Amino acid sequence: MLTLRRVGAVTAVDRVLGSSGVWSRVAGLLLVALVAALVYATGGHRSHFEDLYLLVLVSTAAFHASARFVEIAVATLIAIALPFAYAGWSRDDLSELLVAAPLWLVAAGIVHVRTQQLRRSRYEQARAQQVREQFVSVTSHELRTPLTAIRGAIGLLEAGLVDPASEKGKRALAIASENADRLVRLVNDLLDLERLDSGRLTIVPAPTLTDRMVREAIDAVGPLASEAEVRVETEIGVDEVVCDRDRIVQTLTNLLTNSVKFSPPGSTIRLQVADAADEVVFRVIDHGRGIPEHQLEAVFERFAQVDVDDARSKGGSGLGLPICRTIVQQHGGTIWAERRSGGGTTMTFTLPRVPST
Amino acid sequence: MSRRILLIDDNADLREIVQLALEVTADITVSSAASGREGIEIARRDPPDAVLLDVKMPDLDGPETLAQLRADPRTADLPVLFITAAVQPAERERYEALGIAGIVEKPFDPVRIGPTVLATLGWA
Numbered sequence: 001m002l003t004l005r006r007v008g009a010v011t012a013v014d015r016v017l018g019s020s021g022v023w024s025r026v027a028g029l030l031l032v033a034l035v036a037a038l039v040y041a042t043g044g045h046r047s048h049f050e051d052l053y054l055l056v057l058v059s060t061a062a063f064h065a066s067a068r069f070v071e072i073a074v075a076t077l078i079a080i081a082l083p084f085a086y087a088g089w090s091r092d093d094l095s096e097l098l099v100a101a102p103l104w105l106v107a108a109g110i111v112h113v114r115t116q117q118l119r120r121s122r123y124e125q126a127r128a129q130q131v132r133e134q135f136v137s138v139t140s141h142e143l144r145t146p147l148t149a150i151r152g153a154i155g156l157l158e159a160g161l162v163d164p165a166s167e168k169g170k171r172a173l174a175i176a177s178e179n180a181d182r183l184v185r186l187v188n189d190l191l192d193l194e195r196l197d198s199g200r201l202t203i204v205p206a207p208t209l210t211d212r213m214v215r216e217a218i219d220a221v222g223p224l225a226s227e228a229e230v231r232v233e234t235e236i237g238v239d240e241v242v243c244d245r246d247r248i249v250q251t252l253t254n255l256l257t258n259s260v261k262f263s264p265p266g267s268t269i270r271l272q273v274a275d276a277a278d279e280v281v282f283r284v285i286d287h288g289r290g291i292p293e294h295q296l297e298a299v300f301e302r303f304a305q306v307d308v309d310d311a312r313s314k315g316g317s318g319l320g321l322p323i324c325r326t327i328v329q330q331h332g333g334t335i336w337a338e339r340r341s342g343g344g345t346t347m348t349f350t351l352p353r354v355p356s357t
Numbered sequence: 358m359s360r361r362i363l364l365i366d367d368n369a370d371l372r373e374i375v376q377l378a379l380e381v382t383a384d385i386t387v388s389s390a391a392s393g394r395e396g397i398e399i400a401r402r403d404p405p406d407a408v409l410l411d412v413k414m415p416d417l418d419g420p421e422t423l424a425q426l427r428a429d430p431r432t433a434d435l436p437v438l439f440i441t442a443a444v445q446p447a448e449r450e451r452y453e454a455l456g457i458a459g460i461v462e463k464p465f466d467p468v469r470i471g472p473t474v475l476a477t478l479g480w481a
Contacts, residue, residue: 146370147464149371152377153467161468
């Protein structure tokens with residue numbers, strides 16, 4: 001009978017502690033202490049079974065409440081103290097308890113730590129799964145949209161419903177080919193990002209001439225810039241940077257491309273490379289339309305273009321800045337966007353003088 | 358007298374292609390809006406015969422736009438078709454419970470989209 005009651009007590013404790021919240025945790029731990037004290041006070045003599053029982057009780061409490069270790073310790077102390085206060089226990093009992101108590105604490109501690117680990121890893125797994133699902137969902141939407149446009153345009157032409165030589169036919173063909181280009185860019189950028197994130201594409205830093213790197217990036221955006229009638233000026237105050245040349249050229253090209261796309265004709269973009277304490281600071285400063293305050297951080301997320309029509313009118317994949325961020329972070333640097341008071345954006349990234357990789 | 362459909366989709370290329378497909382395959386006159394908000398405004402000012410509504414849009418998405426159309430007496434009774442990527446059965450049920458006339462799946466066959474829309478709306 002007594003044993004059954006005790007099992008019942010564990011289940012009740014279990015239930016109380018199953019709920020979350022600070023007060024139910026405190027209440028649960030007090031309950032544990034009380035039950036433990038009662039077991040001692042009414043049990044007549046203590047056996048190893050009862051020691052074990054308390055151990056299970058305190059461990060269960062720790063497990064479910066995911067209590068801090070200090071809380072478990074307090075509960076245990078109360079459990080020990082109560083019988084002395086109310087059940088007339090003696091010094092002999094105390095000595096026996098003093099032997100048992102550390103054992104419970106150690107056991108409870110182990111259970112506690114292990115529980116936290118399990119919870120954390122379960123949480124992390126769930127979080128990773130969520131991120132993966134989100135990514136698949138967003139990516140499939142991004143891939144499907146151009147496909148739908150291509151499929152629609154080609155279907156109409158193929159069925160002879162629209163004459164390819166007509167104005168509408170030419171529009172349909174242009175939409176199909178623009179969206180095919182967009183798909184290519186999207187797939188390339190997705191692969192780049194995936195290779196960078198998975199570590200298959202690693203950063204190999206080496207001493208690199210700043211001037212050459214900047215020149216290469218400017219040459220890459222040259223046609224786009226002259227078409228947009230935008231000039232790029234440089235101020236290079238650092239001769240040499242230790243970095244992965246190709247990746248930093250890619251980063252600069254991405255940043256310059258963005259700036260060119262959003263700059264008004266006749267404006268100038270400034271590319272600065274400056275020396276700071278223990279890092280090199282790159283800045284791309286434009287007079288474009290700027291990024292809204294609340295999106296300054298979001299633009300570094302995948303597919304987070306400021307305006308939904310940008311993907312089409314500006315031709316970006318929505319992955320350029322996420323790629324830049326990954327590259328800069330892998331160098332041990334940081335990247336951020338700022339609004340300029342006179343309009344426009346300053347994109348800044350830093351590279352440590354001595355790379356951390 | 359051809360029927361008039363209001364197309365609400367955030368992607369400009371898709372608006373163009375859907376509009377072209379509906380015009381040439383079903384002689385439907387299409388006006389279009391780039392966002393839920395713009396669509397609601399147009400529908401209130403000049404109610405079409407039906408609305409073709411993209412589900413996944415920033416700001417106001419399809420279901421939210423639908424709710425606002427339903428809440429206004431001028432647009433409450435408009436037949437609404439959702440246009441969306443292939444949906445799971447559970448999602449389809451959820452959408453259908455919103456009281457829509459049907460779903461057009463992306464990517465769509467442009468030759469059949471017109472007749473499908475006509476049949477779904479009982480205009481065939």
